[in-house]
Amino acid sequence: MTDYFSQLSEDVRFQEGLNACINCGTCTAICPAAEVYDYDPRILTDMLQTRNNEMVEELLKSDMIWYCGECMSCKTRCPRNNVPGLLVIALRNLSQKTGFFTESEKGRQQLFLKRSIGEWILNYGYCVYAPHLHTSMFPELGDVWDWIDNHMDDVFTRVGAKLGKDGPGILRKIQSEDLDELKAIFDATGGTERYETIEKYSAKKAKEMGLNLDETHNNEYFLKIYNDNDKNHHEF
Amino acid sequence: MEQTGKKAIWQEYQKEIAEDKYYYARSCIRQNFFPGSEHAFLNILRNNLKKDLHDDAKHTTCTGIGYHSDVVPMETTMTVVARNFSLMTEAGYQNYIPSCITSFGLYTEIIETWKHFPETLEKTRDFLFKATKRTFDLPNNLAHTSDIIYKFRHEIAAMAKYKLVDVHTGRPLRIVDHIGCHYSKMFPEKGVGGAEYPYVLAGMVEAWGGETIDYPERRHCCGFGFRQYLVKANRSYSLSASRKKFESMQPYEPDFIITNCPGCPYFMDRWQYVIAETEHKVYGAGGKAIPVLTYEEMAGLVLGYNPWDLGLQMHQVPIEPLLEKMRIAYNPAEKYLGVNGKDLGKPVIPELFKYQDE
Ligand code: SF4
Numbered sequence: 001m002t003d004y005f006s007q008l009s010e011d012v013r014f015q016e017g018l019n020a021c022i023n024c025g026t027c028t029a030i031c032p033a034a035e036v037y038d039y040d041p042r043i044l045t046d047m048l049q050t051r052n053n054e055m056v057e058e059l060l061k062s063d064m065i066w067y068c069g070e071c072m073s074c075k076t077r078c079p080r081n082n083v084p085g086l087l088v089i090a091l092r093n094l095s096q097k098t099g100f101f102t103e104s105e106k107g108r109q110q111l112f113l114k115r116s117i118g119e120w121i122l123n124y125g126y127c128v129y130a131p132h133l134h135t136s137m138f139p140e141l142g143d144v145w146d147w148i149d150n151h152m153d154d155v156f157t158r159v160g161a162k163l164g165k166d167g168p169g170i171l172r173k174i175q176s177e178d179l180d181e182l183k184a185i186f187d188a189t190g191g192t193e194r195y196e197t198i199e200k201y202s203a204k205k206a207k208e209m210g211l212n213l214d215e216t217h218n219n220e221y222f223l224k225i226y227n228d229n230d231k232n233h234h235e236f
Numbered sequence: 237m238e239q240t241g242k243k244a245i246w247q248e249y250q251k252e253i254a255e256d257k258y259y260y261a262r263s264c265i266r267q268n269f270f271p272g273s274e275h276a277f278l279n280i281l282r283n284n285l286k287k288d289l290h291d292d293a294k295h296t297t298c299t300g301i302g303y304h305s306d307v308v309p310m311e312t313t314m315t316v317v318a319r320n321f322s323l324m325t326e327a328g329y330q331n332y333i334p335s336c337i338t339s340f341g342l343y344t345e346i347i348e349t350w351k352h353f354p355e356t357l358e359k360t361r362d363f364l365f366k367a368t369k370r371t372f373d374l375p376n377n378l379a380h381t382s383d384i385i386y387k388f389r390h391e392i393a394a395m396a397k398y399k400l401v402d403v404h405t406g407r408p409l410r411i412v413d414h415i416g417c418h419y420s421k422m423f424p425e426k427g428v429g430g431a432e433y434p435y436v437l438a439g440m441v442e443a444w445g446g447e448t449i450d451y452p453e454r455r456h457c458c459g460f461g462f463r464q465y466l467v468k469a470n471r472s473y474s475l476s477a478s479r480k481k482f483e484s485m486q487p488y489e490p491d492f493i494i495t496n497c498p499g500c501p502y503f504m505d506r507w508q509y510v511i512a513e514t515e516h517k518v519y520g521a522g523g524k525a526i527p528v529l530t531y532e533e534m535a536g537l538v539l540g541y542n543p544w545d546l547g548l549q550m551h552q553v554p555i556e557p558l559l560e561k562m563r564i565a566y567n568p569a570e571k572y573l574g575v576n577g578k579d580l581g582k583p584v585i586p587e588l589f590k591y592q593d594e
């Protein structure tokens with residue numbers, strides 16, 4: 001059996017995040033994720049300190065590792081210097097490397113994140129990019145955003161922005177030579193490989209689930225992972 | 237005079253903040269949702285405080301939102317950050333000031349990781365050189381842009397046109413702050429006031445005449461949670477966390493919310509809108525929602541900047557009740573106009589947010 005625990009231990013975030021947990025529950029008391037999900041950072045940390053490989057494999061396939069919001073509130077408060085949030089980051093990375101992320105509903109959402117944030121980074125040099133934000137996907141952007149969306153150049157210019165223009169400034173066009181450097185960094189460091197891995201395992205899963213998945217944002221699999229939320233995630 | 241109690245604790249968290257010559261790194265979120273705030277920051281630094289600030293067209297996102305959505309691996313993020321440091325080095329600067337808390341937290345964490353695991357720094361140098369032929373120096377000083385405004389809060393107070401005071405009663409405005417988790421929860425010693433007694437915004441509020449309320453959920457997350465907001469299926473996570481904060485601040489009847497992060501004001505503003513629209517509930521006094529400001533907007537108002545130059549028309553919660561309290565001169569008719577008075581129509585105004593004759 002593959003030694004997932006050793007792979008996890010190689011991650012510096014795992015090394016930083018796991019010391020001896022005394023099961024005090026402080027992290028759980030202040031964790032925003034524990035308030036809304038069937039999630040408990042104390043239990044997660046305690047499970048990991050047993051170093052049980054089968055259990056790690058189970059975690060990599062589970063919804064549990066996708067509930068955390070990476071706020072790092074647990075880092076400040078843990079009396080023993082554990083950081084459940086960092087353990088989660090390490091688990092999520094391994095879950096994607098191994099392809100196990102498609103085994104859980106919450107894990108499958110990684111495809112949406114890759115195709116939005118992930119691609120905007122490489123295409124525009126920004127994590128988010130106003131011309132792609134609409135109330136159809138993000139209704140809470142609100143009535144005011146519909147107005148901004150309809151007059152985007154004018155509203156941004158009014159407040160001193162340089163949306164899509166050359167030179168320095170707010171939401172300026174990031175030049176192709178800079179985007180090329182970004183892409184070269186992604187190629188050299190495993191970023192591109194990560195994106196490809198997410199696509200590859202998602203395509204496999206979509207097929208298994210009998211759902212259509214193409215390159216657009218408008219297909220059965222993509223809309224399902226973006227919209228569906230099994231109520232059991234919130235059962236305590 | 238000997239400092240005691242909270243003041244003594246704040247004293248421990250007085251971080252070093254550079255005096256001048258800044259390399260400015262823009263925030264993805266702030267540029268998209270509060271562009272006027274970045275514009276105001278540059279104006280305040282250059283025109284009011286006469287500082288040297290480099291605004292570089294070549295830097296990119298740090299990939300922070302991608303990193304914390306777990307789609308961008310650590311090695312990639314470290315190398316993109318290294319490229320931004322390389323641009324700072326190339327421009328001849330040493331004081332790096334990101335406009336984003338996610339970035340600030342990530343830069344801090346990466347620099348600490350490079351210290352504790354020197355092999356990760358070497359690997360990053362190799363990656364960056366291989367990909368771009370670039371080399372880089374680490375910044376001498378790393379500070380969030382709010383740290384800079386905090387540092388010069390007394391200078392700003394001396395130039396102020398308005399105070400954070402209800403001019404009708406002389407009462408200092410009651411202000412609730414939200415610091416943003418990644419500012420100091422990971423490395424408390426890197427933030428003014430640490431994680432327990434955050435002082436970066438409270439210091440500005442006090443210097444400009446207001447009063448900070450230490451409400452119970454002051455330190456709770458706004459609920460961004462990266463994937464927890466971005467994916468629609470998870471979004472109730474985000475709403476629930478903001479709501480917990482609204483309920484905790486409501487009894488104190490705050491005049492406004494002040495925020496540190498670029499993302500938090502978006503959630504504080506928009507989740508109030510969602511609750512008003514779906515449950516017909518507002519959290520401010522007198523049946524009004526609580527206005528939300530970025531610290532740049534607050535500084536801009538105090539300095540007498542035009543509210544529409546600051547971009548306050550891009551908020552969902554109306555800001556006018558605050559402008560009235562401070563008796564700030566503004567022209568309501570210009571709120572939604574473009575450059576040179578161009579008519580851009582108006583957004584639909586939600587019923588509970590209607591102000592005067594809207
Ligand atoms: S706060 Fe730390 S020691 Fe306590 S349960 Fe959580 S991880 Fe374990």
Ligand code: SF4
Pocket residue numbers: 027030031032033034041067068069070071072073074075084085086088
């Ligand atoms: S980082 Fe994750 S586990 Fe830690 S408090 Fe935040 S949501 Fe909870």
